[in-house]
Amino acid sequence: MAGRGDGSPKRVRPEELTAESPLTLPGFFAALSDGRLLGGRCDECEQAFVPPRPACYACGSREIAVEEQPREGTIVADTEVARPAPAFAADAPLTIAVIELDSGARLTGRVAADYEAVEIGTPVELTVRELTDREKEFALDHEGEWPLHVFEPA
Amino acid sequence: MPEPVILSVGASPVGESELTGRDLFSVALAEAFADLPDPAEIVDALYVGNQSESYEHQIMYGTLLAEWAGLRHTPAERVEGCAAAGALALRHAVRDVRSGECDVVLACGVEKMTAGGTAGATDALSAAFDRALEQRSGITAPSQYALLAKRYCHETGASEEDLARVAVKNHANATKNPRAQYQSEIDAETVLDSSYVARPLKLFDCAPVSDGAAVVVVASAEAAETLVDSEETVRASGVGAGSNNLAVAERDLTFVEGAHRAATQAYEEAGIEASEIDIAEVHDAFTVCEPLLAEAVGFAPRGTGVQCALDPGDRSDGWSDVQVSSSGGLKARGHPIGATGLYQAVEAYEQLTGRAGDRQVEDAERALLVNEGGVADAVTVAHVLEVA
Numbered sequence: 001m002a003g004r005g006d007g008s009p010k011r012v013r014p015e016e017l018t019a020e021s022p023l024t025l026p027g028f029f030a031a032l033s034d035g036r037l038l039g040g041r042c043d044e045c046e047q048a049f050v051p052p053r054p055a056c057y058a059c060g061s062r063e064i065a066v067e068e069q070p071r072e073g074t075i076v077a078d079t080e081v082a083r084p085a086p087a088f089a090a091d092a093p094l095t096i097a098v099i100e101l102d103s104g105a106r107l108t109g110r111v112a113a114d115y116e117a118v119e120i121g122t123p124v125e126l127t128v129r130e131l132t133d134r135e136k137e138f139a140l141d142h143e144g145e146w147p148l149h150v151f152e153p154a
Numbered sequence: 155m156p157e158p159v160i161l162s163v164g165a166s167p168v169g170e171s172e173l174t175g176r177d178l179f180s181v182a183l184a185e186a187f188a189d190l191p192d193p194a195e196i197v198d199a200l201y202v203g204n205q206s207e208s209y210e211h212q213i214m215y216g217t218l219l220a221e222w223a224g225l226r227h228t229p230a231e232r233v234e235g236c237a238a239a240g241a242l243a244l245r246h247a248v249r250d251v252r253s254g255e256c257d258v259v260l261a262c263g264v265e266k267m268t269a270g271g272t273a274g275a276t277d278a279l280s281a282a283f284d285r286a287l288e289q290r291s292g293i294t295a296p297s298q299y300a301l302l303a304k305r306y307c308h309e310t311g312a313s314e315e316d317l318a319r320v321a322v323k324n325h326a327n328a329t330k331n332p333r334a335q336y337q338s339e340i341d342a343e344t345v346l347d348s349s350y351v352a353r354p355l356k357l358f359d360c361a362p363v364s365d366g367a368a369v370v371v372v373a374s375a376e377a378a379e380t381l382v383d384s385e386e387t388v389r390a391s392g393v394g395a396g397s398n399n400l401a402v403a404e405r406d407l408t409f410v411e412g413a414h415r416a417a418t419q420a421y422e423e424a425g426i427e428a429s430e431i432d433i434a435e436v437h438d439a440f441t442v443c444e445p446l447l448a449e450a451v452g453f454a455p456r457g458t459g460v461q462c463a464l465d466p467g468d469r470s471d472g473w474s475d476v477q478v479s480s481s482g483g484l485k486a487r488g489h490p491i492g493a494t495g496l497y498q499a500v501e502a503y504e505q506l507t508g509r510a511g512d513r514q515v516e517d518a519e520r521a522l523l524v525n526e527g528g529v530a531d532a533v534t535v536a537h538v539l540e541v542a
């Protein structure tokens with residue numbers, strides 16, 4: 001199957017790497033638009049990562065299964081961005097955090113809460129939204145329809 | 155294997171300059187070649203560390219600087235690795251000499267960061283982050299390092315005041331460095347009273363936006379003998395380099411693994427231990443970097459890195475006697491991104507040849523340079539330099 005969503009670990013073949021494959025960014029964001037956060041899981045060492053990619057960063061194996069990630073996670077580190085990139089200036093200050101999902105995968109994302117309202121260890125839950133018009137202005141042509149992941153305190 | 159040495163260096167003052175990147179390079183080249191033949195007579199290759207074309211809308215910096223040095227037809231290329239570009243250029247030069255393919259190679263770095271103002275620098279630096287998840291979340295360079303600082307303080311009990319003392323120390327060192335961007339001392343209150351850029355980091359925790367260029371002349375010991383006295387040379391005895399995940403979230407937030415690996419490789423090549431290093435220039439783009447790197451490269455036990463701000467005699471057991479950032483570091487000497495790794499080499503060269511003036515570290519014989527690109531150790535290059 002082109003989407004490789006069956007979770008079976010095997011090396012990816014060139015013809016599988018289409019814009020529908022979750023091992024490519026268009027495929028990853030298409031799934032995210034449907035509300036599914038996909039990650040990779042290494043068949044050798046069990047490392048989980050988001051987005052999925054064709055090789056494991058922990059051990060180098062290319063036997064990667066694609067799996068839907070849990071929406072729940074925990075704040076590992078957080079900060080308040082006083083002066084964010086221009087696309088987000090209207091929303092400043094931003095709370096941004098490193099999140100560890102319950103699968104062990106870690107990713108950086110916005111937290112829809114004041115900096116004072118969260119801390120290291122705060123449980124959070126994934127939400128997904130479309131880009132605002134302002135954010136779309138700063139998106140590259142191929143990114144305009146890609147949604148944004150935002151965490152909320154659980 | 156030919157032994158690579160540094161036989162001369164040059165660097166422009168660091169700060170906001172009216173000069174463009176190529177002009178700043180000319181300043182550095184003129185200093186480096188003041189007592190040498192024309193580059194055209196001796197140079198076999200040229201590498202240029204340069205972070206971003208967005209500042210000056212100029213790529214092809216290898217070709218351009220070769221031309222400005224009178225090196226038409228010489229192989230020349232720009233090296234890209236964000237803030238590690240300078241040390242990557244130096245590494246290429248060292249390896250070209252080691253291989254026997256070249257006798258003399260120029261490692262150059264140039265950045266004209268002020269060209270686009272603070273907003274331009276913020277945008278250009280954010281290009282070093284993962285586009286898919288990091289950039290699109292609105293994160294900035296200070297906030298990436300703020301995540302590291304937040305976690306570091308959480309795990310070690312270090313305070314914002316502890317981090318402030320790193321800035322105080324580096325500003326004090328910079329007052330003795332005529333090339334430094336900041337020539338004034340500050341106290342911890344100045345840092346603590348400055349506004350938050352990304353909590354817990356404040357304005358004075360951050361290296362500035364800088365213009366600058368530096369040139370380091372690398373040669374085989376044999377070729378150097380024909381050009382300068384041996385006491386004017388410094389041995390490039392160890393090199394290490396490596397990458398880590400682009401996204402910070404996927405790395406160890408409180409142990410800079412890439413720097414540990416690069417430094418370990420450089421020590422092994424040089425046949426020395428971390429404890430034998432007398433001076434170090436590390437990548438203190440933000441105050442938290444210096445303690446993190448002190449621990450990663452083996453100067454300090456885990457969790458005690460903030461003692462880098464203290465005089466060696468006042469540090470706890472297990473700490474080496476190393477002097478860190480005698481130049482003032484990125485924090486106060488300034489941080490012209492693609493040139494920074496070469497400013498580190500310039501400082502070590504001047505220290506090891508006894509030319510560091512008021513900031514001379516007594517009996518300095520071995521230096522460690524740690525230059526990083528992306529956020530923290532996305533790419534790291536370490537060099538060990540030793541007196542000849």
Ligand SMILES: [Zn+2]
Nearest residue numbers: 042045056059
């Ligand atoms: Zn693995």
